[in-house]
Amino acid sequence: MVDWWHTKFNNKRFNSDEIKFISTYITIILNSYIKKxxxxxxxxxxxxxxxxxxxxxxxxxxxxxxxxxxxxxxxxxxxxxxxxxxxxxxxxxxxxxxxxxxxxxxxxxxxxxxxxxxx
CATH class of the missing domain: 3.40.50.2300 (Response regulator)
Structure with missing residues (x-):
C-alpha cells in the first residue's frame, strides 16, 4: 500500500530507504490496532x-x-x-x-x- 501511495500520490519523491522507514512505522502503528x-x-x-x-x-x-x-x-x-x-x-x-x-x-x-x- 505504501508503494501504491508513493507512486500514485507522492510522485515517487522518496528513495528506497525512506520508503522502508515509513513502511516500518506504518506497520508498527497498524499492528497496535489489529483485532484478533x-x-x-x-x-x-x-x-x-x-x-x-x-x-x-x-x-x-x-x-x-x-x-x-x-x-x-x-x-x-x-x-x-x-x-x-x-x-x-x-x-x-x-x-x-x-x-x-x-x-x-x-x-x-x-x-x-x-x-x-x-x-
Whole structure:
C-alpha cells in the first residue's frame, strides 16, 4: 500500500530507504490496532482446512486468523459456520462453500471499506 501511495500520490519523491522507514512505522502503528480473529468451524478436518486456506489466501495479507479459540483469549471477530453461545464478539457466518462474494463481504465487515484495489 505504501508503494501504491508513493507512486500514485507522492510522485515517487522518496528513495528506497525512506520508503522502508515509513513502511516500518506504518506497520508498527497498524499492528497496535489489529483485532484478533478466529475461525470456529464444525465439520471434517479436511473441510476446515479448505475454508481456512481460502480465508488465508484472500485475507492473510491483511489479517491473522487463529484456527481455534482459547479460553484465555478474547477475540474481536469470529468467523464461524455454527451458532455461538457467546455473541459478544462480531460474528460472521459462513457456509461450507465459501464463495468469493462472501469473502468480499467479510473483507468489508472486517475493514469497514470496499475491497482494496491498486487503482
Amino acid at each position: 480473529k478466529v475461525l470456529l468451524y464444525r465439520g471434517t478436518d479436511a473441510a476446515k482446512e479448505v475454508i481456512y486456506s481460502k480465508l488465508k489466501n484472500n485475507l492473510g495479507e491483511y489479517i491473522s486468523i487463529h484456527k481455534e479459540s482459547r479460553n484465555n483469549i478474547k477475540f474481536d471477530f469470529i468467523i464461524t459456520n455454527f451458532q455461538q453461545e457467546d455473541m459478544n464478539s462480531n460474528t460472521f457466518f459462513i457456509s461450507d462453500s465459501l464463495c468469493d462474494n462472501r469473502i468480499n463481504i467479510l473483507k468489508e465487515s472486517i475493514f469497514g471499506i470496499n475491497q482494496i484495489t491498486n487503482s
